[in-house]
Amino acid sequence: MAEPLAHGADAFAHEPELRQAILELRAECARAKRIAVMIGAGASAEVGVPTFRGAGGLWNGLRAEDLATPAAFARDPLRVSTWYAERRAKLAAIDPGPAHFALAALERAVTARGGRFLLISQNVDGLHRRAGVSSYVDLHGTLLLDRCTRCAREHAVDFGSPRELPPRCAACGALERPAVVWFGEALSPLDWERAASAASASELFLAVGTSAVVEPAASLARLAVAHGARFFELNLEDTLNSANAQRTLRAPAGAVLPLLV
Ligand code: OAD
Numbered sequence: 001m002a003e004p005l006a007h008g009a010d011a012f013a014h015e016p017e018l019r020q021a022i023l024e025l026r027a028e029c030a031r032a033k034r035i036a037v038m039i040g041a042g043a044s045a046e047v048g049v050p051t052f053r054g055a056g057g058l059w060n061g062l063r064a065e066d067l068a069t070p071a072a073f074a075r076d077p078l079r080v081s082t083w084y085a086e087r088r089a090k091l092a093a094i095d096p097g098p099a100h101f102a103l104a105a106l107e108r109a110v111t112a113r114g115g116r117f118l119l120i121s122q123n124v125d126g127l128h129r130r131a132g133v134s135s136y137v138d139l140h141g142t143l144l145l146d147r148c149t150r151c152a153r154e155h156a157v158d159f160g161s162p163r164e165l166p167p168r169c170a171a172c173g174a175l176e177r178p179a180v181v182w183f184g185e186a187l188s189p190l191d192w193e194r195a196a197s198a199a200s201a202s203e204l205f206l207a208v209g210t211s212a213v214v215e216p217a218a219s220l221a222r223l224a225v226a227h228g229a230r231f232f233e234l235n236l237e238d239t240l241n242s243a244n245a246q247r248t249l250r251a252p253a254g255a256v257l258p259l260l261v
Pocket of ligand 1: 039040041042043045046051052053054057064068122123140181182183208209210211212213214234235236237239251252253254
């Protein structure tokens with residue numbers, strides 16, 4: 001008899017290839033001592049956070065150049081901070097979902113057997129933290145914090161409370177911006193170093209819900225493969241990194257990740 005996927009409830013019984021790939025990924029998750037997982041917007045899509053590309057994506061009808069660049073903020077700080085305040089207000093009503101909790105469970109399982117786990121997130125929503133993941137790098141920054149454009153003081157933002165826009169630093173009075181990485185800005189060298197080291201050292205590299213169009217984040221999967229990792233991709237559709245993957249799983253993140261631990 002085929003190995004059951006989860007408590008006998010085998011949602012993928014009618015998709016044998018996918019089912020087989022899930023079993024392989026589950027075996028890798030149980031075996032590998034060093035696991036790096038890269039997540040993108042697709043990991044949060046099921047709980048209602050819009051993706052960037054594709055139908056309903058944030059960059060459909062809006063231009064990243066008008067909202068997510070230093071030049072856009074310099075030109076129109078009110079417009080940019082209003083857009084971020086709207087994203088934060090929506091996030092205030094959203095909780096982590098099965099994909100986020102499953103990643104936290106995977107981390108616990110790997111660390112409990114003495115292994116190393118790092119979640120490399122391109123998402124700025126902080127839902128992975130709220131689900132209990134403790135080893136993570138927010139490669140594109142976080143919406144949870146604002147940073148002063150002059151004194152660099154950072155502080156937590158309460159998504160639920162409206163405030164005057166554009167926000168100003170309580171310490172020095174200069175404009176504050178979200179602590180995210182905008183197009184044209186460099187990633188934090190420390191975050192990049194952590195992510196690249198984990199990718200290079202990983203035995204298993206899993207990419208979940210990312211279109212792999214934004215660099216250098218997308219290059220981490222290739223870096224992992226170049227250093228001998230097994231690379232699995234979980235996404236609804238093909239991406240620019242699919243050709244580099246040992247296995248591609250075409251399924252929703254929230255349906256597959258909970259089956260892995
Ligand atoms: P994208 O919007 O580019 O891609 C989302 C991916 O998630 C697509 O490949 C979808 O097929 C997939 N997807 C959607 N729903 C899914 C589900 N339920 N399960 C599995 N996969 C699903 O988002 P990112 O790749 O994260 O950068 O975008 C990368 C960067 O571009 C973002 O971090 C942001 C953006 O501009 C910055 O802000 C710097």
